[in-house]
Amino acid sequence: MTEQRTVLTGKHLMQGDMACAEGAIAAGCRFFAGYPITPATEIAERMARRMIEVGGIYVQMEDELASMAAIIGASWAGVKAMTATSGPGFSLMQENIGLAAMTETPCVVVNIMRGSPSTGQPTEPGQQDVMQAQWGSHGDYDVIALAPASVQEMFDLTIECFNLSETYRVPTFLLADGFIGHLWERVIIPPLEEIKVVKRKKPKVPPEKYIPFKPDDDLVPPMANFGDGYRVHVTGLTHDEHGYPRTDDPEVQFKLVQRLCEKIRKNAEKIIKIKELMLEDAEVAVIAYGIASRASISAVKKAREAGIKAGLLRLVTVWPFPEKIVSEIANQVKAIVVPEMNYGQLVREVERAAKETPVHFIPKLGGEPHKPDEIFEVIRRAVK
Amino acid sequence: MRVEIRVGGFGGQGIVRTGLILAAAACVYGDKNAVDTASYGPESRGGKCRSEVIISDGEIDFPKVENPDILIIMSQEAYLEYVNDLKENGILLVDSDLVPNQKKDLKAKVYEIPATRIAEELGNKIVANVVMIGAFAAVTHLMDVNHLKEAIKSNVPKATIDLNLKAFERGYEYGKSLLKEN
Numbered sequence: 294m295t296e297q298r299t300v301l302t303g304k305h306l307m308q309g310d311m312a313c314a315e316g317a318i319a320a321g322c323r324f325f326a327g328y329p330i331t332p333a334t335e336i337a338e339r340m341a342r343r344m345i346e347v348g349g350i351y352v353q354m355e356d357e358l359a360s361m362a363a364i365i366g367a368s369w370a371g372v373k374a375m376t377a378t379s380g381p382g383f384s385l386m387q388e389n390i391g392l393a394a395m396t397e398t399p400c401v402v403v404n405i406m407r408g409s410p411s412t413g414q415p416t417e418p419g420q421q422d423v424m425q426a427q428w429g430s431h432g433d434y435d436v437i438a439l440a441p442a443s444v445q446e447m448f449d450l451t452i453e454c455f456n457l458s459e460t461y462r463v464p465t466f467l468l469a470d471g472f473i474g475h476l477w478e479r480v481i482i483p484p485l486e487e488i489k490v491v492k493r494k495k496p497k498v499p500p501e502k503y504i505p506f507k508p509d510d511d512l513v514p515p516m517a518n519f520g521d522g523y524r525v526h527v528t529g530l531t532h533d534e535h536g537y538p539r540t541d542d543p544e545v546q547f548k549l550v551q552r553l554c555e556k557i558r559k560n561a562e563k564i565i566k567i568k569e570l571m572l573e574d575a576e577v578a579v580i581a582y583g584i585a586s587r588a589s590i591s592a593v594k595k596a597r598e599a600g601i602k603a604g605l606l607r608l609v610t611v612w613p614f615p616e617k618i619v620s621e622i623a624n625q626v627k628a629i630v631v632p633e634m635n636y637g638q639l640v641r642e643v644e645r646a647a648k649e650t651p652v653h654f655i656p657k658l659g660g661e662p663h664k665p666d667e668i669f670e671v672i673r674r675a676v677k
Numbered sequence: 678m679r680v681e682i683r684v685g686g687f688g689g690q691g692i693v694r695t696g697l698i699l700a701a702a703a704c705v706y707g708d709k710n711a712v713d714t715a716s717y718g719p720e721s722r723g724g725k726c727r728s729e730v731i732i733s734d735g736e737i738d739f740p741k742v743e744n745p746d747i748l749i750i751m752s753q754e755a756y757l758e759y760v761n762d763l764k765e766n767g768i769l770l771v772d773s774d775l776v777p778n779q780k781k782d783l784k785a786k787v788y789e790i791p792a793t794r795i796a797e798e799l800g801n802k803i804v805a806n807v808v809m810i811g812a813f814a815a816v817t818h819l820m821d822v823n824h825l826k827e828a829i830k831s832n833v834p835k836a837t838i839d840l841n842l843k844a845f846e847r848g849y850e851y852g853k854s855l856l857k858e859n
Binding site for chain 2: 305306472478479584587590591594662
């Protein structure tokens with residue numbers, strides 16, 4: 294297989310979903326299992342064609358429960374694996390997302406969000422699965438979720454999802470809205486050698502000394518794949534550092550669950566990425582992600598033209614939530630404005646971090662994203 | 678400079694492809710920025726169909742068309758639905774054979790192009806959208822002709838490249854002749 298076919302280095306006009314598939318391939322993904330669903334179908338479609346070209350495997354599964362199970366299995370067999378879906382499929386995946394979290398299986402789940410709940414609005418974009426991404430499966434565990442705001446980021450952040458997933462052994466979500474998934478924009482795909490790809494952390498000890506779930510200082514245990522010659526026992530039951538079930542030992546349960554959460558929380562500063570626009574002297578801050586952040590840029594620029602000191606904090610990382618950064622901004626500004634394409638989700642996290650600072654929420658449902666003027670009006674009222 | 682373009686017609690006319698060709702010409706073959714979005718019904722032929730392109734020298738923050746500077750209309754239904762969104766003194770390119778009922782007092786520069794008829798003369802009405810792109814290039818001067826041709830070549834089936842380039846030339850000539858008349 295030539296490298297040119299693997300990474301399509303160059304300048305392209307691509308749809309967000311297509312760029313996501315290309316990002317996965319560039320990151321080394323060679324296994325895709327999924328069930329097509331609008332508006333994520335184009336990812337499956339492209340992966341079906343491209344996996345053959347790059348020597349990978351594409352499986353169209355019977356449903357999303359099986360899709361999630363298949364990528365967990367593929368990952369343990371040592372292959373970078375991904376699935377892609379939208380809200381209804383994301384709900385079906387939740388049980389096995391919990392299994393991936395509990396077994397610390399690196400894998401990437403793409404959710405191209407549409408209008409919901411239930412089957413909702415198949416062809417209309419939404420941002421309604423943001424809380425579900427963190428809290429969808431039962432029990433305590435922390436995840437990583439990234440929210441692209443352009444087609445270029447559909448490519449770049451899919452790679453980043455794989456890298457974070459391998460680094461922290463955690464299911465990692467590309468949480469994109471249907472607008473960005475279906476948007477066509479230019480993508481610049483760099484040469485293969487310029488793409489930073491993280492390799493799985495393997496055990497440095499011989500098989501007889503390997504303790505499969507004993508963490509390093511970063512709280513992440515080195516991972517031996519099936520077939521590497523190490524003994525590995527993998528279970529969704531509460532397990533000790535050897536991987537064996539210890540369901541009646543409160544201390545084992547506490548240590549395990551604590552580590553599943555803390556390996557993300559303690560590394561949050563390394564994980565979190567944000568983009569700032571004109572925040573230095575801002576008196577009002579817009580906090581947004583995905584498509585809502587694009588209208589916010591226009592709104593903030595318009596506010597500046599009108600003499601209002603507005604700025605934008607764009608969340609590239611949605612989970613772990615950038616609590617510290619939001620708190621600092623809240624201390625500086627008089628008001629915060631949060632536009633989301635839902636009826637109020639991440640705004641709750643913003644409110645928690647903002648404490649006394651008033652937070653103005655702008656809901657949006659139905660499929661049409663916020664218009665810049667709608668956000669501008671709220672900015673104007675917020676500083677009056 | 679930010680120019681908003683909306684293309685409207687019905688499924689099967691190459692409305693979505695027209696958007697992709699304009700966007701690719703601007704941002705892949707040219708050095709401008711572009712975004713393209715499309716909306717269409719579940720039918721592959723005959724349903725309402727729209728694509729929207731924004732072309733800009735700078736970053737495109739908000740990627741949706743609000744009030745188009747340029748409208749390209751290829752059905753009566755699309756005409757009625759979108760003509761009032763056009764900016765005052767904007768540019769309207771319309772396949773006049775397909776849009777018999779037009780407003781008389783429209784504050785716009787209107788260019789009537791019998792694109793489907795020209796395409797039929799060339800042997801296949803499927804290239805009517807590319808005739809429109811040719812006329813668009815001639816009357817707007819917004820984009821480099823060579824960039825548009827490159828975008829057409831990379832966006833149509835190989836066997837139809839010559840036919841499509843011919844359609845582009847015919848549309849371009851027709852557009853130029855309209856400019857002379859004005």
